[in-house]
Amino acid sequence: MTGKKERGLFELYQQDPERADRVVFGRVAHSDRRGFLKGAGLATMGAVLGASIPFHRNMPVGLIPEALAQSDESVLFETKDGLTLLNDRPINAETPAHLLDDAITPNDRFFIRNNGLVPQFAIDGDAGGWTLTVDGEVNNPLELTLDDLRSNFETVSYELQLECGGNGRSAFNPPARGNQWTVGAIGNAVWTGVRYADVLGAAGVKDTAVYTGHFGLDPHLSGDPTKTPISRGVPLWKAMEPHSLIAFEMNGEPIPALHGFPVRTVCAGWPGSASQKWLNRIQVRADVHDGPKMGGQSYRMPAFPVAPGDEVAHEDMRIMESMPVKSIITSPRSESVLPLDNRSIGVRGHAWAGERSVARVDLSIDFGATWIRADLDPPANKYAWQTWRQVIRLPSQGYYEIWSRATDEAGTQQPFTVGWNPRGYGNNAMHRVSLRVPS
Numbered sequence: 001m002t003g004k005k006e007r008g009l010f011e012l013y014q015q016d017p018e019r020a021d022r023v024v025f026g027r028v029a030h031s032d033r034r035g036f037l038k039g040a041g042l043a044t045m046g047a048v049l050g051a052s053i054p055f056h057r058n059m060p061v062g063l064i065p066e067a068l069a070q071s072d073e074s075v076l077f078e079t080k081d082g083l084t085l086l087n088d089r090p091i092n093a094e095t096p097a098h099l100l101d102d103a104i105t106p107n108d109r110f111f112i113r114n115n116g117l118v119p120q121f122a123i124d125g126d127a128g129g130w131t132l133t134v135d136g137e138v139n140n141p142l143e144l145t146l147d148d149l150r151s152n153f154e155t156v157s158y159e160l161q162l163e164c165g166g167n168g169r170s171a172f173n174p175p176a177r178g179n180q181w182t183v184g185a186i187g188n189a190v191w192t193g194v195r196y197a198d199v200l201g202a203a204g205v206k207d208t209a210v211y212t213g214h215f216g217l218d219p220h221l222s223g224d225p226t227k228t229p230i231s232r233g234v235p236l237w238k239a240m241e242p243h244s245l246i247a248f249e250m251n252g253e254p255i256p257a258l259h260g261f262p263v264r265t266v267c268a269g270w271p272g273s274a275s276q277k278w279l280n281r282i283q284v285r286a287d288v289h290d291g292p293k294m295g296g297q298s299y300r301m302p303a304f305p306v307a308p309g310d311e312v313a314h315e316d317m318r319i320m321e322s323m324p325v326k327s328i329i330t331s332p333r334s335e336s337v338l339p340l341d342n343r344s345i346g347v348r349g350h351a352w353a354g355e356r357s358v359a360r361v362d363l364s365i366d367f368g369a370t371w372i373r374a375d376l377d378p379p380a381n382k383y384a385w386q387t388w389r390q391v392i393r394l395p396s397q398g399y400y401e402i403w404s405r406a407t408d409e410a411g412t413q414q415p416f417t418v419g420w421n422p423r424g425y426g427n428n429a430m431h432r433v434s435l436r437v438p439s
């Protein structure tokens with residue numbers, strides 16, 4: 001055999017039993033099972049495959065049977081904790097509401113929204129060849145390494161929430177094309193990096209600049225190197241906002257491969273697509289960016305309300321900017337059961353409102369007839385989600401729904417149901433969880 005030696009399963013079990021378990025079982029095994037194949041033989045491999053291997057004598061030493069081999073991307077996904085996979089090519093996965101209970105969403109519970117493939121250098125964690133180009137309407141075009149970013153600019157950290165523009169899409173009728181997100185395409189992480197404004201400052205933005213274009217290194221699904229899966233941008237004022245970051249850490253770690261290693265923009269409070277992963281170029285522009293998924297119906301909403309199913313002409317569509325006010329109940333989890341003799345329950349969750357802050361959160365257990373105000377924390381900083389809590393007592397046995405309704409600082413409330421739009425964006429309907437008290 002010539003070329004690269006295959007790293008076989010038995011060898012992998014010897015060196016890295018946890019990773020080997022991920023390869024075989026698709027997740028990290030329970031500790032009692034961890035690495036149980038270590039030193040195991042052909043019979044065990046056959047048992048895992050569910051069949052014996054008649055031609056095993058022909059198998060190269062250490063070969064991983066194809067039935068057990070997984071792509072690097074799916075191995076990455078298996079490091080995630082309890083996410084619901086909506087699509088595996090490209091990988092799209094959301095977080096069940098009850099796993100969003102933490103004030104800061106851990107990396108292994110952060111939703112994934114990819115339009116293309118994860119670049120191989122990111123999977124390998126190798127930022128050696130990476131640079132960021134800043135060009136276009138600037139006086140001094142820049143080419144920065146990771147070290148340049150770290151040493152030439154002030155490093156800042158903020159808690160910033162990121163929500164996919166299509167979060168809640170599954171609730172639209174007629175169905176809108178795209179990933180059928182329920183409520184879990186949202187997370188709130190601590191992002192560390194440099195201010196977008198500082199980098200633009202170093203590049204010297206010209207008076208003609210009005211918009212940015214973000215470019216990333218993720219390969220197109222087709223494999224065609226001339227195609228780009230997604231390239232969006234923001235108005236210059238949003239890039240210059242002091243919380244907009246060119247980030248290189250997520251919750252104190254290098255940004256994981258799935259989330260844009262080594263560097264992404266974070267333009268919080270806007271559709272997640274404004275936060276370009278695997279960023280390698282910022283083009284400062286004299287006009288609105290025209291990259292893939294900037295036009296047509298992508299991340300655009302009708303300029304006026306439309307009837308469900310209506311065709312909307314492209315010239316009547318507007319680019320989504322701030323995401324709307326929204327809340328999520330993270331505890332109790334839906335379909336919980338409460339004992340009849342202890343019908344009090346602590347209810348918790350988070351709320352956010354794009355460019356605005358959340359002024360109040362109210363809960364209802366009687367389908368919106370009456371409301372109970374929750375205790376609401378201030379945000380850690382602008383664009384962080386806000387945590388709320390309240391203890392609720394259910395009056396009797398029966399079926400209940402808890403509804404949560406956030407109100408932003410301008411008085412805008414979450415609606416019960418939201419107007420239809422062609423691609424199913426911006427669904428900020430109230431969150432509902434069900435509870436039962438058996439007799």
Ligand SMILES: Nc1nc2c(c(=O)[nH]1)N[C@H]1C(S)=C(S)[C@@H](COP(=O)(O)O)O[C@H]1N2
Binds near residue numbers: 111114215276
């Ligand atoms: N390069 C690149 N950046 C991207 C995307 C992508 O597919 N490629 N997806 C965008 C979308 S639509 C969203 S919602 C967020 C999701 O970020 P996350 O996967 O870290 O949660 O990344 C954005 N940035």
Ligand SMILES: [Mo]
Binds near residue numbers: 113163164273
């Ligand atoms: Mo998104």
